[in-house]
Structure formats: C-alpha cells, structure tokens
Amino acid sequence: MLEKLIQSRLQSRVREILPEANLATVLVRPCPDLKFGDYQSNALMAIAKERKQNPRKLAEEVVAGLDVSEWCEPVEIAGPGFLNFRAKTEAVTEVLKSASRGDHLFFERTKAPRNIIVDFSSPNVAKPMHVGHIRSTILGDALVRSLRLLGHHVVTDNHIGDWGTQFGKLLIGWKQDLNRTNLEQNPLAEMGRLYKQVNARFEADDGIKTLARQELVNLQQGDPENLKIWREMIDLSLQEFGKVYSRLAIQFDHVLGESFYNSQLKGVAKNLLDLGLAQESEGATVVFFEKSTGWSDPAIILKSDGGANYTTTDLATLEYRLKTWQPAEIVYVTDARQQLHFQQLFHIFRRWHPVAEVSLSHVWFGMILGPDGTPFKTRTGENIELNALLDEAEERALATVTEKNPDLPEKERLEIARVVGIAAVKYSDLLPNRQSDYRFDWDKMLALTGNTAVYLLYAYTRIRSVARKAAEAGAGASVEALQLTLPSELALAKHLLRFGLSIEAMAAEYRPNYLCNYLFELAGLFSQFYENCPVLKAEGSDRSSRLVLCELTGRVLKKGLEILGIETTERM
RNA sequence: GCGUCGAUAGCUCAAUUGGAUAGAGUAUCUGACUUCGGAUCAGAAUGUUGCAGGUUCAAGUCCUGCUCGACGCACCA
Structure with a gap:
C-alpha cells in the first residue's frame, strides 16, 4: 500500500x-x-x-x-x-496496525468503478459439462471475484448453447427412443445417448438427414410439441449444470442462451446488408474483410439455407448487452481456438457501431492436456465429465486426509476432502499462465509440497490452530503490542502490504497466476516466520505482537483464496 | 499457403510500462533444539531463455529471418 x-x-x-x-x-x-x-x-x-x-x-x-x-x-x-x-519499519508497522483495527486489508477499492460484463462457462444444452468447460468456468469466476472486490460493477451472463442444428438430431432421438427412467436418473447421459445414436445413423442414412432438418425447421417455426421437448431439454440441462456450479460455488446473474436472441438475428443480418457491411455470396450472407486484416475468408452471417450462425448471434448479443447494461467493457472467457472468431466479431462490431465506446476483451486460454501431452480425454477418447472429475479430486483428497489425520471423525474428513479436492482442481487451473496449455496431473495438484492449494490450506490451518490455542490460553492479539523486530517478521509484514498490488495485477491482465504466486510466497514467508519466531511459546508483548501477524496473514490468505473461488478449512 | 500462439534448469512451470546477477516447485544430495500442526524449514547443485542477426544504457520480453510444435482459416459453435 x-x-x-x-x-x-x-x-x-x-x-x-x-x-x-x-x-x-x-x-x-x-x-x-x-x-x-x-x-x-x-x-x-x-x-x-x-x-x-x-x-x-x-x-x-x-x-x-x-x-x-x-x-x-x-x-x-x-x-x-x-x-x-x-x-521504514515504523511505516510498515502503522499499515499493519490500521489493518488490524479493520480499516482495510491491504487493498483499496478502485476510485473509478466500471460496468463490466463477463461472459464465461457457456456449456451446451443436452451435453454434460466436461474438461473443456473447466478453464472458462474457473477462470471466469475468479476474474469476476477480483473485479468485484476492487469495486467494479460486474454482470455475469452464462451464454449457454441452447440453440442450433444439434436439436434436429436430439428431437429424433427423443421421439423415437427416449427412455424416461434413464432420463430421470441422469438426464444428460440419456440425452447424450440419444444424440450419439442418431448421429451414428446420420451420415449413412439420407432419411435421417431429411428428418433432422425437418424437426429443426419445425422447432424454429414454433411447432408446439418440439418446443415443449426443447424446453424440457433446457430445463433438465440447467438443473444438471446447477449441480456442478453449486459444487464450484459459482453463480450467474443471468443465463441468456443463444435462443434468447433468435428474434433479432434476421434484423441484424438485414441491418448489416442495408449498411453495406454484408453482402450475398454463394447463396449465403457474408461479411468480407478489408485486405489489411489479412482475412481472405468472410464471416458467415446467414448460411445459404437462411439460418444464422454464431457470429450473428454474438452480434445480437453484443447489441443487447450494450443496450441493457451500458457496460464499459465486455470480457469473453473462452479457449484460444476462438481468437479469430472474436477478432472478426469485434472488427465487424466496430464497423457496425462506430461510436460505441465499450472495450471488448477476449480473455483466452490454452488447452488442458492429459499425462501424454495430448488433449485430456478418457481412455476411450471421450470427454471427461466435470462432475466425475470433481468426484475423483475429492476421493483422492479424502485418502490423504485419512492417512494424515485418521482420528478425525469421518464427517469432518469428508468435508475437508471436499474443500481440498475442489481447491486443488481450481488452483491447478489458475496457477499456470492462462495462455499456455497445461498438463492435468492428479499427483501434482494434490501434492502436499510445492505450489499447491494443499500447501496454502495447510498454512491457513496452522494459523487457525495457533489462534485456537491462544484463545484457550487466554492470550490475544494486541494491536498496540505490534512490533516488527526479527527479519522474518519484517519480511512477512512487508509482503502483506503487497496484497493489493497482486489483486490489481490479476484484474488488470486477467491473470490469476499473479495472485496464486503472491499467496504461495505469503504462505512460505509465514512458514519461515513460524519457524523462526515462537508465538505461543513467547510471552507478553512478543506473543501479542506475533498473534497480530498470524491473524493478518490468516485473513489475507483467506481473502486471497476467496478471490480464486477457493474455500478454506479450519483443520485438515 | 495464410494467420495466431508457443519453445526458458532433468521434469512441470514463473518472470507485472524493455530493467539490475532469468526465478519457483519437483527430482537429487545434505542438514534442522525430542515438532507452538515436520503436510514444516535451512543449505547445495542445476541455464548459450529453439537457432542467427538487429534495435539500446539495458532484451526471455521489441524488430527481421529460420527450425520445431500446437491451434485456426465459407455455411458447427
């Protein structure tokens, strides 16, 4: 500060x-x-x-x-x-004292709050959330938390994939082969089965192709039965997504899927045509780009069958968001492969709305790779479902807790395992530079040593343990007693003062790894302090002073992890 | 073919307007009052930052060329 x-x-x-x-x-x-x-x-x-x-x-x-x-x-x-x-040591001491009195926690809210829309997660209806959604979901949520903590007004909008050609196939499957029992037990698995089953027949069977197209057209034209089925698919999917979001403690302000913009798509296309931005080409409505962009292929606004595709939907979405929330910025959190799409989208938008002052950011990230360095899949080549992945994280964490602390009651061990397992998954996703691909590695993310969530949570539980024992002994932190004398006390204190910088760096560049590394250093400095300076064994003002340092470190650790979307636990 | 991104210690990765001797973790080796939670801490060793040039007080970072890799480029999203 x-x-x-x-x-x-x-x-x-x-x-x-x-x-x-x-x-x-x-x-x-x-x-x-x-x-x-x-x-x-x-x-x-x-x-x-x-x-x-x-x-x-x-x-x-x-x-x-x-x-x-x-x-x-x-x-x-x-x-x-x-x-x-x-x-000066006195200056550092004063900042710590004011924090201890509750004036601040080493960060400041911005003097210029902005309206920011963050678009992240965006799963597809009728498909389970899988590994491909981890990064957008976890990264997006952490970014939102950091922006809100700094005082910005954030609107989160989950732009789910609830419209598109896949519904033709899904409708056939639903009508011909739906198993209600399976649907009740595991809706996404059943819908996935239906889709795969129809899809397998699709290439070889022209009859299915025609039928799928017909079902889709019927849906688009408002056929009551198809609409009813479609809505049920969405409802069931949202319920299932909600279970995952609940485990991850993630919430959205709005869930406005692609279908929400259907009524505006034709208007967008017409508008672009009228303005001369779009033109007919090979039966489709497209936007060509200037030579200087280097993009020789156009963006498709309307396909030759008259259907819109995602550039059009995204343009309509942009316009709606501007009108509804007047954002200073819109942030899209998606994988690296969509870079070209967003560059073109932003480019078209600027020509379409030249006076709009909104800034548009594509926050992209790399792939999650398996142990062999290829995209992370199951042995049979299927996507790994997010729910199953979280289950495994918790199971692995439970095994460790049970090994280290067998005397804790099972209920408590389960709760610790839940916190630690989810924390490990989130932290290992937020730690690497978002732009690089990273290797998913269970052993590494749940390792007890190194830069892991487990290490941070352990540091936190040690602090809490000291606080509990101090309370039992009738000892307390005392702001007046705070005195930074030993090198490891001063080093820890000075690092606390940098908390705000790390949050600001994270929010400025949408890079949570800055905060991760800050927290790891903080935990390390705390361990050094703890090693070198007795707390409970000290007496008088030394003890009161060191309890202040413990308390402030604990609060910063907890707040920092909270920004990353990670819960803490009192024991582990 | 065009474009985007990447290549940093054995391995996994950092490096905040171009800044000071490129840092962590891990693995390896050594050590720490009979442990305020040792799931800890201290120390040792580890590099031609893919290659070749250029810009400047200063380059992993910027520019040019090349090698290798991932990804993307007209009707999926």
Whole structure:
C-alpha cells in the first residue's frame, strides 16, 4: 500500500520538473530483489531517454526535491537511474496496525468503478459439462471475484448453447427412443445417448438427414410439441449444470442462451446488408474483410439455407448487452481456438457501431492436456465429465486426509476432502499462465509440497490452530503490542502490504497466476516466520505482537483464496 | 499457403510500462533444539531463455529471418 503513496509523491515531483511528462508511466513497483529495497521506479530512465537527457542526472534532480521520509529511508539512485525505496519499519508497522483495527486489508477499492460484463462457462444444452468447460468456468469466476472486490460493477451472463442444428438430431432421438427412467436418473447421459445414436445413423442414412432438418425447421417455426421437448431439454440441462456450479460455488446473474436472441438475428443480418457491411455470396450472407486484416475468408452471417450462425448471434448479443447494461467493457472467457472468431466479431462490431465506446476483451486460454501431452480425454477418447472429475479430486483428497489425520471423525474428513479436492482442481487451473496449455496431473495438484492449494490450506490451518490455542490460553492479539523486530517478521509484514498490488495485477491482465504466486510466497514467508519466531511459546508483548501477524496473514490468505473461488478449512 | 500462439534448469512451470546477477516447485544430495500442526524449514547443485542477426544504457520480453510444435482459416459453435 505504501507504493501508492510513494508513487503519488514521485509523480508530483516529476510534474514539477517536467510538466509535460506522461505521469501514467511514472510507476512504483516492488523490487525484484529485496537487496535493492522494497519498491523501485524505473520510469525516469525512460523519460530521460525520450528527452535525450542524462538519466542519472534527472534522477538526482528528482530525488533532491522528493520527500518520502514519512515512509522510507533516504532514496537511493542505482545504476543508470533506478530509484530504490526502502520502507521504514515504523511505516510498515502503522499499515499493519490500521489493518488490524479493520480499516482495510491491504487493498483499496478502485476510485473509478466500471460496468463490466463477463461472459464465461457457456456449456451446451443436452451435453454434460466436461474438461473443456473447466478453464472458462474457473477462470471466469475468479476474474469476476477480483473485479468485484476492487469495486467494479460486474454482470455475469452464462451464454449457454441452447440453440442450433444439434436439436434436429436430439428431437429424433427423443421421439423415437427416449427412455424416461434413464432420463430421470441422469438426464444428460440419456440425452447424450440419444444424440450419439442418431448421429451414428446420420451420415449413412439420407432419411435421417431429411428428418433432422425437418424437426429443426419445425422447432424454429414454433411447432408446439418440439418446443415443449426443447424446453424440457433446457430445463433438465440447467438443473444438471446447477449441480456442478453449486459444487464450484459459482453463480450467474443471468443465463441468456443463444435462443434468447433468435428474434433479432434476421434484423441484424438485414441491418448489416442495408449498411453495406454484408453482402450475398454463394447463396449465403457474408461479411468480407478489408485486405489489411489479412482475412481472405468472410464471416458467415446467414448460411445459404437462411439460418444464422454464431457470429450473428454474438452480434445480437453484443447489441443487447450494450443496450441493457451500458457496460464499459465486455470480457469473453473462452479457449484460444476462438481468437479469430472474436477478432472478426469485434472488427465487424466496430464497423457496425462506430461510436460505441465499450472495450471488448477476449480473455483466452490454452488447452488442458492429459499425462501424454495430448488433449485430456478418457481412455476411450471421450470427454471427461466435470462432475466425475470433481468426484475423483475429492476421493483422492479424502485418502490423504485419512492417512494424515485418521482420528478425525469421518464427517469432518469428508468435508475437508471436499474443500481440498475442489481447491486443488481450481488452483491447478489458475496457477499456470492462462495462455499456455497445461498438463492435468492428479499427483501434482494434490501434492502436499510445492505450489499447491494443499500447501496454502495447510498454512491457513496452522494459523487457525495457533489462534485456537491462544484463545484457550487466554492470550490475544494486541494491536498496540505490534512490533516488527526479527527479519522474518519484517519480511512477512512487508509482503502483506503487497496484497493489493497482486489483486490489481490479476484484474488488470486477467491473470490469476499473479495472485496464486503472491499467496504461495505469503504462505512460505509465514512458514519461515513460524519457524523462526515462537508465538505461543513467547510471552507478553512478543506473543501479542506475533498473534497480530498470524491473524493478518490468516485473513489475507483467506481473502486471497476467496478471490480464486477457493474455500478454506479450519483443520485438515 | 495464410494467420495466431508457443519453445526458458532433468521434469512441470514463473518472470507485472524493455530493467539490475532469468526465478519457483519437483527430482537429487545434505542438514534442522525430542515438532507452538515436520503436510514444516535451512543449505547445495542445476541455464548459450529453439537457432542467427538487429534495435539500446539495458532484451526471455521489441524488430527481421529460420527450425520445431500446437491451434485456426465459407455455411458447427
């Protein structure tokens, strides 16, 4: 938190000397290596370069009139013009005290809240959620949590796949071969079976093709029976999705699927045609792109059979969201393969609504690979269902808890296993840079050591254990007693001050791995502190002071994990 | 063919406006008061950041070319 105060004063000082300088570049950040100090600014080197000045000299001039002595030791100029700031222990102590009094938790809400729509998860009706939905769902939810914590107004909208050609096949299967008993027991499995069964006959049998097309057309034209079946498929699917979301503690403000926009699709297409953005080509309605884009193939707005496809739906969706929520930004969380689609979608949208100021972000992520480095599937090549995957995570976690802590009652072990299992899945998804593919590895994600959810949760339970024992002994944290003397106390305290930066970094770039790594470092620093500084065995003000550090670390760990969508447990 | 993304320690991965000696974990080796929860901590060792050039005070990061890989490119979403 000190970095903001230092930064603001540094900016004022730079403005005094160079009124035209772009202050947005004058940033204060944590030092990469603590031996340089706690915070640094590299901005002066860039500014000097622009003006062809001597960077070192500029730095000296800036520092000469810069007073940050309330928070820092004298500012050092290093190398070609780095400014290094070392926080005064008293200043760090004061921030911790104010946190302990409940004034803040080392982060600040934004002064410029924005309306942001986040579009994520988006499963398809009549198909179980599977591995392919993990990242969008978990990543999207974590991003939403970080934005909301910083004070932005977020609208979440689950744009489910509830319309499209697959319903022709599903309707045939439903009418010819539906097993009601199976449907009641496991609706998605039954619908999946129906789809596969019809699909298998599809290629070889022209009669089925014609029938599927007919059922689809009937549905589109509002045939009552088909509509009724379709609605039932959606209802059942949503119930099943809800079970998974409930396990993952994920909620949506709105579930407006593709079908919600049906009535607008023709209008969108006509509008694009009228504006000259779209044209007829080979029987379809398409948008061609300028040469400069490098896209030689057009985007299809209406297929030659008159049906719309997803570019059209997405355009209608965009327009609806703008009108309904007036967002400053819309964020789409999908896999990397849809990059071209979103680039083209945004491009068309800009031409269609040139004055719209909304910013459009495609937050994309890589694939989940199996142990062999190919896309993660079952042995028979099927998608792994999310529910089954979560079951296995909990089972594996239960085995570990039982091994480590056999005396806990079964009910408690089950609850711990639930928290730990879900945490492991989420954390292993959020830890890698979202843009890279990652390898799904049970042993690694549930490992007791290393950068895992288990390690973080363990650190948390140790803190809670100390708190319980302190309470039994009648000892308590005392803000007044807080004193940072030993190196590991100071190191832990200074790291607490960086919590806000890590949340902001995560929210700014939609990268939860920044926060994951922050929390891992925090847990490590806590372990070092815990190793070096007795808490319960200490006495008097030492004990009260260290209990403050424990308590604040616990609160930050819990809040940080909460941003990642991860629950904590008191024992494990 | 065009395009997007990637290639970093044995392995899995980080690296926040271009910043300081490229970091963690894991595996390997060694050690820690008879453990405030040892599911812990400390230490050792590990690199031509795919290759070749360029830009500059400074390049894993930016530019050019090349190699390898993943993914995407007219009627699925």
